[in-house]
Amino acid sequence: METIIQHNQGRNPSDFDYEFNLNYGNSYMGFNKVIKNIRELVDEETKGKCKSGG
Numbered sequence: 001m002e003t004i005i006q007h008n009q010g011r012n013p014s015d016f017d018y019e020f021n022l023n024y025g026n027s028y029m030g031f032n033k034v035i036k037n038i039r040e041l042v043d044e045e046t047k048g049k050c051k052s053g054g
């Protein structure tokens with residue numbers, strides 16, 4: 001999740017594929033409710049990046 005947060009907060013190429021991050025590592029996030037909730041928040045931020053193009 002740390003890498004996805006870096007992608008959301010940092011500078012990326014104009015053609016960066018934010019949508020890839022929406023599924024990346026999801027299979028590891030369901031072990032804990034708090035982690036799952038944080039991931040949902042990170043995904044919301046990522047979706048905003050997808051809509052705005054970064």
